[in-house]
Amino acid sequence: MAEVFARMVSLVMISVFTQNAIFDRAFGVNVAIYASRKNSHILGFTVGITIMTTLASAAAYPFDIMLLPSEYGYLFMPLIYVGIVSVLYLIGLFILWRFFPKIFYQVKKYAHLSVFNCAVFGALFLNYNFGKGFAGYVGYGFGTGIGFFLACFLLNVANDRLNSDKIPQVFRGYPIMLIFIGIVSLALNVLVGYTAEF
């Protein structure tokens, strides 16, 4: 039991720092930039993405074990992942609509953005490489959501300064945001002494 817990925690740490969805893989950068503009968005997106990556990772585990070892199994994984995420998304929408109608009307405009994005699907596609076992899958999925929060928080802190008049007009907004993410990505790589082989 302790070993399983340790495995889960180590995978959470890996997906937050060394394999951060935004800083190391650029999964869902546009969503993170969008979400980081408002505190309420950060919370909403983080909750949505964390729940989805955790549950979808757990649900995807048996399919990965069955299909990915075969030569052409990978061809069908996107279809399976879309199926899993869609079912979870519909269940989530139903629960919100039925039991929390106020929240449902608040989040329905951007609920799909926090579900059908590269951060969620990226976690599913990478799980097989890093997850190793059910606990690992759940840990990696959960950590991806927390890593997304870390990225959004850092972008939110820098947002006002990066969009101020002190920044030249051509760099203001999206260009300087990317350069900022690049510098944080470099800092994280140096911090953990790790570089993704790309």
Place this chain on the structure above:
Amino acid sequence: MENNSKSFKYDGLLRQNIVLSGGLVTASVIVACTTMMRAFVLVISFFMISYLSILLCRFIPKKIAYSFRTLLYSLVAAALFVPTAFVLHMLFPGTLNEVIVYIELMIVNSLLLAKTESRFYLIPYGAMAADALIYIMGYALAAFAVGFIRELLAYGTIFGIKISGALMPAARSPFFGFIIVGLLSAVSKAAVIHRKER
């Protein structure tokens, strides 16, 4: 009227470039586009998955709520991933394996999930097909520019042909990808501003 139609047709190339301006599809270019060959494989994949999905999903009835249509769009793209990956596996097995995660993630790209609703599906089918193609060309432009710069700096080659020594091996790292896309984004923004002023 003619001017409007002209700007409408070609703005996907630079002014509304999905990588450099809108940031809708960035992960593949930022992380995986480290050589011209990778850029080529990504562009072919993007065309086969996104463009064909846009053309096919037009037939999904508008009566279905947007929250549900999103999931159908992803399913169509995931189905198109199967022939795309199979063909690329035959033609470029090595390169495909290196960038496969980013090709898989194209099933949830924002060009398909967001731009369709805000732009493509508001115009006639023929105009939409041409407009979407311009957007794909915009992606190709950004991917080849980033691939060219990074391959030259990181490996000293262009399409594998030796030009010089490796000037900056770190150019293949994700952090450099963020920075170079940020810089190119600023350059494209400056070009758009300059054109407007003229």
